[in-house]
Amino acid sequence: MADLSIDVVAKEAGVHRSTVSRAFSRPEAVKAETREHIMRVAEKLGYTMSPLAQALRRKTSTFVPLIVPDITNPFFAELAKTMTEAAGERGYQLMLCVTNGDEVQTAGYLTAMQSLYAPFGIIAPSTRVDIDALMQFDFGQRLVVIDRVDHQAGVPTVTVDSRRGIELAFEHLRSLGHRRIGYVSGISGTHTAQDRMDAYHDLAEGEPIVLDSGADTEAGERAAAHFAAMADRPTAIIAANDMVAFGVISALASRGFRVPEDVSVVGFDGLALGARFNPALTTVRQPIADMGSIAIELAEKKAADGSAGHIVLQPELLVRSSTAGPRT
Amino acid sequence: MADLSIDVVAKEAGVHRSTVSRAFSRPEAVKAETREHIMRVAEKLGYTMSPLAQALRRKTSTFVPLIVPDITNPFFAELAKTMTEAAGERGYQLMLCVTNGDEVQTAGYLTAMQSLYAPFGIIAPSTRVDIDALMQFDFGQRLVVIDRVDHQAGVPTVTVDSRRGIELAFEHLRSLGHRRIGYVSGISGTHTAQDRMDAYHDLAEGEPIVLDSGADTEAGERAAAHFAAMADRPTAIIAANDMVAFGVISALASRGFRVPEDVSVVGFDGLALGARFNPALTTVRQPIADMGSIAIELAEKKAADGSAGHIVLQPELLVRSSTAGPRT
DNA sequence: TCGGTTGCTGAGATCGGTTGCATTCACCAT
DNA sequence: ATGGTGAATGCAACCGATCTCAGCAACCGA
The missing domain is CATH 1.10.260.40 (lambda repressor-like DNA-binding domains)
Incomplete structure (x- = not known):
């Protein structure tokens, strides 16, 4: 011993x-x-x-940071879960760094990982973190960005095709007979939130109906209030992400609207949790596991030949119980 | 540079x-x-x-592992969140280790942390991990156990008073007029699950009505089926934890039972997510943030004077919308 | 003036590995 | 027998810090 x-x-x-x-x-x-x-x-x-001694001498370690704004958000939790696995398989040790969207904390993690000789890092940025600012750091050059596109910079990225996702939601809803389809936005600021919103506007036939979900904590209260106050309500709603969908359904229910009887709701993310929601959530599934391993591959690739790949994954529709035909 | x-x-x-x-x-x-x-x-x-060089020479680092079975489970996610903060404040760097309840993985993390000269570690064990087995490892001696009591060993622990929690649930339900109160068990095997179950049995007046929630993925399907098949159904249900409550409500709803109109449900954990559930979940709140910082304090104390403290925290009731008076 | 403290700084071994270079040795062709 | 070659291993410096020990100057009381 x-x-x-x-x-x-x-x-x-x-x-x-x-x-x-x-x-x-x-x-x-x-x-x-x-x-x-x-x-x-x-x-x-x-x-x-001793990994310590090795890293010290080799000037490269197997620590890989996964930087997320909030591990409490199931999307990031699922990402963390699948990435730990993907990292482990490749001989890396994933270090989860939770920033709360704070730039200072993020910066701290970056320099820490730098001095731990991390070969690269994965970041799933929140609204408030500006990628360009991160690139100022030495370590910023070794980051792969998840769920956000930023083609201009030489930063590898992995995202899913938001437009296609929204399209899937529309197709599903329309095939059920819905014509008035509203949208509940997520926290604005992220690229994906913007992309999904744009896609909605593009694909909405007729007049788009956008409900603002409000800040994170209100979680759809505002959207539900808006919905309740409308004269000519949509018969279906597409939510910017699953968490928003949860919040909206909950808030809607507390106002006496039933899902899917009174209004159908489809989410976006494909969280496992959605299956346990009441009702089980129909949603556009992001291939989270793939995103994780691809992020690592991109990072390795960039380390090897300096290339910054941009991978766009295809979403898929998960039909559960929160959607049905419109009220007749 | x-x-x-x-x-x-x-x-x-x-x-x-x-x-x-x-x-x-x-x-x-x-x-x-x-x-x-x-x-x-x-x-x-x-x-x-360089933290590496420091650790190597000093034979002690600031890396503190938080070992959890599943980060996807919001309870552990919230724990991770609050603990990162608590650890950061005290100058530690929390390393999240996800084991999937696998003994081998857990063992791997333990030896890894050992060789990283982690001063101590926090573990929130899953069913399948046997604490005694962990103590075999050198590093096992430096662990603090969360949410599980094990007084016999010299291992510091932090838990909440399960009995009191169940009591709170009962008091609430009884004051609403419920008399037939059922229980949906969690995954058996953990001490807390056992404690809550025992408390239920003790506190149930009349004949206890226990529904088995089944394995994790089924998430209450079985309990709901059981409920539906009963002749003399309980008017309220206490769930072993919030996730189970979610699953049960969802499964119940898909069978046409409405919460709280047809049956009240109270959970146990106090997850933030519960507020967004449909309906918002009434639940017994565990002071997760406190558990985190106390765990660290206990670890430091043990390192200092070898004492193994056992802290039991008090839960509190969070009344939301999943409970109401019984059907008349 | 001198031995004894005290306060501050330098020297150098050490932590646990890695790696370029030197050495050894077997084997082969000439 | 001689020299060349390549494989396998030993040697020792090095990564970036810590820490014990020693040296040195200033200061104290006798």
Whole structure:
């Protein structure tokens, strides 16, 4: 148990430390026989290499930060979950950094990861974080951005096709017979929120009906109030994201509107939680797991050849119980 | 930008590295004048100490692992959120480790944190992880356990008073006029799940009515089916936790039962998400934020004097819209 | 004036690995 | 027998800090 270092293993195995080091990190440089012997000794002693010492000398570690504004938001939670896995498979250790959308905190994480010799990082930015500002940092050059497009900069990005997602929602709703289809916006400021909104405007036939969901905490209260006050209400609503959809449905219900009987609602994100909602939420699913592993691949690619890829994934429709034909 | 080390600063400031080191980590040991000069130079160069090198030499770092089975579960997400903050305030860097309830993964994290010289760790165990097994690890001795009691071992713990929580739920429901109050169990195996269940049995007047919520993914389907099939149904249900409550309400709704009109439901956890549920969930709130900071304090205390504290926090009732008087 | 403190700083070993270079040795062609 | 080659390993400097120990100057009382 007591302090196992590479020297202990080396002595026990009767070789020099450098040989032990090579046995672990460059196996092919050591004679098979020697290597196996070393590994056996290491195993017996319960030895593992110190990532700290390795990182210090190599000037590169396996720590990969995932920077998110709010882990309490299930979208980020699911992202974190799938990314830990994806990172683990590739030999990285994901470090979750929660910023609360604060620039100062974000900056702090960036310099911290820099000094931990993180090879790269993944960031799912909130509204208030300005990517360009982040690029000021040395470490900013090694970031991959999730769920936000920023083609002008040399920053790799992964997003899903918002327009197609909204289109899927429209198709579904129209096929059910809906004609007046409203939209509840999310927090404005993010590119995706903007993209989805734009897509809605483009695809809405006739006059668009936009309800503002208000700030995050109100969670749809305002949209529901707006809805209730309308004379000619839409028969279906597309929400900017699942959390907003939850809030809206809840607020609508407290005003006596039933979903989907009185109004259909479709969300956007495809959170697992949606399946447990009342009613189970029909939603446009983002391939969150794919986004995670692709982000890592893009980061590795950029590290290798400096290229900044921009991947756009396709969403898919998840039909559950929050949509039905319009009231006749 | 280029490689800033303590030696660079030392040379620039015209002193020896050890003086720079002291200026940072033991300011009182350096003459004020010298110290200020060094700090000024460091500032100018934009120098910060390498946490890696520090940890390596000191044999103690500021990385603190928070080990949770599933970050997708909002309870753990909220815990993670508040703990990052609490940890940050105290100068620690929280590392989120997601185990999926897998013993092997957990073990991996433990040895990893050991070799990162983490001073201690916080674990919110899932069913399948056996604390005693964890104690086998060197690092196991430095863990604080959240939401699970285990008084026999010398392991610090933080929990909330499950019994009192269930009692609050009962009081609320009874004051609304409910007499037949059922219970939907969570995943069995955790201590808290057991405690809540026991408390329910103790406090149920008359015959206890227990519905099994089934495995995690089914999320209350089974309980709802059970409920529907009953001849003499309870008028209110206490759920083992909020997620179960969500699942049950959703499943109940899909069978045509309305909450709270047909049956009242109260959850347990106090998730922020509950406020957006349909209907907004009445629930027993756990002081999650407190749990986080107390866990850290307990860990520090144990490191200091070896004592293993056991803190039990008091829950509180959050009345929202999922409860009402029974059908008359 | 001198031994004894006290306060501050420098020297250098050390933490646990990595890596370029030197060394050793077997093997092969000449 | 000689020199060349390549594989396997040892040697030692190095990554960026910490920390013990020693040195040095200033100051104190006798």
